[in-house]
Amino acid sequence: MTGFPHASKTATIIGAGMVGLATAWFLQERGYQVTVLDKTGPAAGSSWGNAGWLTPAKILPLADTSLWTYGPTALFNPDAALSVPPRFEPALWGFFAQFMAHATPRAWDRTMAGLVPLAQSCLDAFDEIDATIPVALQSRPTPFVAAFEKKAEAHGFLKEIDGVRRHGIPAELSEITNVDDYAPMLSDRISLAYRLDGQRFIEPGPYVIALAEAIENRGAQLRWGINVTRVRPASSANHAPTVLCESGEEIISEQVVIANGAWLPGLAREHGVRLPVKAGRGYSFSVATDTPAEHPVYLPYHRVACTPYQGRFRIAGTMEFRGPDEPLHPRRIEAIIRNTKPLMRGIDFNERYDEWVGSRPVTPDGLSLVGRTRTEGVFVAGGHGMWGIALGPATGKALAKLMETGVAPPEIAPCYPLR
Template identity: 75%
Template sequence: MGTGAGRNTAIIVGAGMVGLATAWYLQERGYEVTVVDKKGPAAGSSWGNAGWLTPAKILPLADTSLWLYGPTALVDPDAALSVPPRLDPGMWAFFARFMSYATPRGWDRTMAALAPLAQASLSAFDVLDDVLPAEHRTRAVPFVAAFEKRSESEGFFSEIEGVRHHGLTADLEELTDLSEYAPMLSERVSVAYKLEGQRFIEPGHYVEALARSVEERGGRLRTGETVTRVRGASGADRLARVELASGEDLSAEHVVIANGAWLPSLAREHGVRLPVRAGRGYSFSVATSTPARYPVYLPYHRLACTPYEGRFRIAGTMEFRGPDEPLHPRRIEAIIRNAEPLMRGVDFEDRRDEWVGSRPVTPDGLPLVGRTASPGVYVAGGHGMWGIALGPATGRALAELIDTRGVPAEIEACSPLR
């Protein structure tokens, strides 16, 4: 019958943050878990992102500013939001639907639905911090938000007021001296704020440590395996099945599809019709003359920067292309053009770890978490830019749903069948 057959068993398809967190929290409830991935832990969008755990910045991707900025995405290949001009009716239908949520009412409705999961995010990390090695635990430090001109901060403050309205804490203090918190920012930055109550991780290392924890607790991690199909529970044994490209079949009481931007390929036949598109993000790391200690956010240019392995990781852009397309160097160059004037003591020629990752984006800005139309088959994905921050809270909530059949408040609005 294959690996994982039996009661209180689960197969997780995908070894990113969401999939591994789901496996870990199912183990907490006594489940035997097998995680299957075509590459390995953190091989997708879990590796090269900024690693921000920021409830105050978990926001709907579609907001009213897109009506001014969106047309630029269609004509400027260097824009932070990029939609390549190509004949792809599915992409244009997705983008039109995505823009339909870029209204004050749409933003507020999506934020209200995201807020419970965002509020639960750090407590889910706290549980993991108790078992992961000290060097991989979350780091609570101030975040710096910086602007060239005060007028550029208006959108940022509007977002802060929005998350506060929905019950999230966002403590801001204006900085008069950047030398302690962000010495790499140049004199062109005239306004900066310190945001407290947030955390960060080095995401690739963290997810790899989480995978080791799952294995140490008895879980099985099968890498180099391509899943071609998931079938709902049927037959006398009432087990769901996972078909591998090798011809092997795995079975378990529950199967969770958590394969990021590739989710539709497996979930569509289980009644999950909401489209998921790859919103690709880019990053690289650079050397700085003064070691970076705190994350830095440049909201106007949509750049997120984080201390990383003694260097400074710079991440940005939202590029709608196929999830398997290669890295486009022009996108890296666009990030540099935006960041370089605002920084000093940063060696942009000494770039390492150039990366592109495919983040799974839904048109309504909400993840897909919960039961599908097929018995024993669940989905966990579609978090957009927030898969790292919301992964553990998602895994904890989904594990509760699988174990108790009750839908936790954090994911009530996230039904994959909506």
């Protein structure tokens, strides 16, 4: 059994993705002695292979009214961006029904209002963390390119931009006259493109690994290969929560944060967190381009996000509702290629690197789960869906304040885990 009997403030973080590590970083800012546990290592889950977008103007509810026309069709289209396996799985279909129930204008506005406080603070939180990250890996401001084959395809994207502006999020949008100046890998089939300013991106895997190193350099204990089986509440014998490990080890600290992504329900349910979290799995791979990619590219109609990544071009997409530990399905990679290949040039799609699937934690109402549970000293941080990278630092900063002061900042008030 291990603990910190001489430290005034101790915390154990379960999960070494962006959310867990950012929480650890901001707890260190408040003088905590921090231990981070993960069954694999930093950025091993959905923090590794995503697009790395830090885009307040694109932090949106996943469920919108278009799902009522797109969703049913997608269920029977193996190439659709949205994928739900055609098998008998009552819990998954029950979740999907709740998810679809939020695809209304009123629910969209309600969820968007809940996302705004974290979205508005996300870039400032990155500024704080960037100070301890190598310059080459820090968040980078750059124009984002949104491209369309046909003008009619832009309707949904422009509606989303209007929606975020209506909720107070700046979205600097202008039409691009020469697409080659920003995205030379796009083919002549692209007839319309917009430039979205005021956003940033990172290379997520290297950034999160660098964040882990920064936390360790500041005195944290980082322990990999630790499979946590339970967080036991405080008792008369131990006056603090205890993290139980598969190995039999018990780790005691004053506070515990469950931040293990799509696996969160397995540990958090005992502590009163009942809202379901399902794995909305995303896929990505990277390719070389004849002309080096400098700016992120978004193909909204096909729901594909592309980002410069270590000298190549990362192409990411799909929302596949399956178990978080199921293997990669090559057909989903092939579907992304079929949808994007005609819109690109100067790319050999047969030479792919870093094929990946990651389990993004999705809630049915589109809001995260951040805050205290019904168990004293036990907190959760997760359920960010596609936005764990972008919202991770802002989440960690707000949660660290709650853990020290007992007062929930307004940024996470809509994310109350016991709702």
